[in-house]
Amino acid sequence: MIRPVLRHWVVLDLGVLRPWLTDLRIQHAELIDNHDGTFGRAFELQLLEPAAFIACSETMSIALERGIRAVPPLPTGPERTLRSAPSLQDLVARHGGHDRITPAAWAQYEAEVKRWRDDVRYGQAEIIPKTRAKEDDAA
Amino acid sequence: MSFDDDFKWQMQHLSKVNKILGDLPGRLFTQVRVAPREADIKRNTDMMILPYGGKDVALRLRRPHKGYFNAFGLQFTIRSKRNTGAETELSKLQRGLGDWFFYGHIEETWER
Numbered sequence: 001m002i003r004p005v006l007r008h009w010v011v012l013d014l015g016v017l018r019p020w021l022t023d024l025r026i027q028h029a030e031l032i033d034n035h036d037g038t039f040g041r042a043f044e045l046q047l048l049e050p051a052a053f054i055a056c057s058e059t060m061s062i063a064l065e066r067g068i069r070a071v072p073p074l075p076t077g078p079e080r081t082l083r084s085a086p087s088l089q090d091l092v093a094r095h096g097g098h099d100r101i102t103p104a105a106w107a108q109y110e111a112e113v114k115r116w117r118d119d120v121r122y123g124q125a126e127i128i129p130k131t132r133a134k135e136d137d138a139a
Numbered sequence: 140m141s142f143d144d145d146f147k148w149q150m151q152h153l154s155k156v157n158k159i160l161g162d163l164p165g166r167l168f169t170q171v172r173v174a175p176r177e178a179d180i181k182r183n184t185d186m187m188i189l190p191y192g193g194k195d196v197a198l199r200l201r202r203p204h205k206g207y208f209n210a211f212g213l214q215f216t217i218r219s220k221r222n223t224g225a226e227t228e229l230s231k232l233q234r235g236l237g238d239w240f241f242y243g244h245i246e247e248t249w250e251r
Binding site for chain 2 (some may be wrong): 001002003004005006007008009010011012013014015017018021022028031032034037038039040041042043044045046054055057060063064068069071074075
């Protein structure tokens with residue numbers, strides 16, 4: 001079972017940080033394109049003065065002192081493969097034609113599509129071992 | 140990703156943030172409650188603003204992406220430009236919003 005954890009975190013004092021937010025020495029020159037009509041700035045934690053840190057997690061402390069690679073990784077499970085989206089073609093075939101699909105069947109299909117989209121959006125897609133995913137795709 | 144999506148996703152992890160802040164030495168943060176959604180929309184759209192014991196905490200959590208922490212774990216990012224021309228989180232922070240900034244990465248671990 002996959003469990004989300006909040007292991008890497010930092011609490012910064014905006015009273016100290018605020019004047020630095022325009023300082024080009026602690027941020028990357030290039031804007032980050034979020035591909036949603038917005039852009040961001042990346043700031044380097046290692047370049048902040050110590051007074052900016054209220055607290056940080058153990059892993060972040062390790063990363064700041066010894067580098068990211070010194071942070072022990074979490075156990076990972078089987079590789080995740082996204083299950084297929086609900087098939088409109090199957091729905092039509094099951095009912096013998098597009099115009100014969102009942103309102104209830106449409107509602108069920110639309111609910112399945114919404115669930116699938118949410119799974120993709122929130123990274124909670126069903127875990128399917130790679131071998132089975134290939135079989136499903138082939139079927 | 141819309142504001143609603145980000146808001147809902149961050150809300151899922153709020154208890155983790157509460158626990159971390161509540162466990163800090165000296166109990167810097169004692170009062171934990173979620174800011175009204177309307178207030179978030181008006182004040183800061185990318186980050187949630189949480190009032191903790193008289194302080195406003197700007198919260199930004201990163202979604203779990205494979206390899207993301209290893210690549211960008213020592214950076215924090217703040218939205219600085221919108222094509223719509225709407226005010227950005229960076230601008231809001233610069234003009235004084237928030238007392239503290241909580242920045243975290245959600246990771247996924249595997250448990251049997």
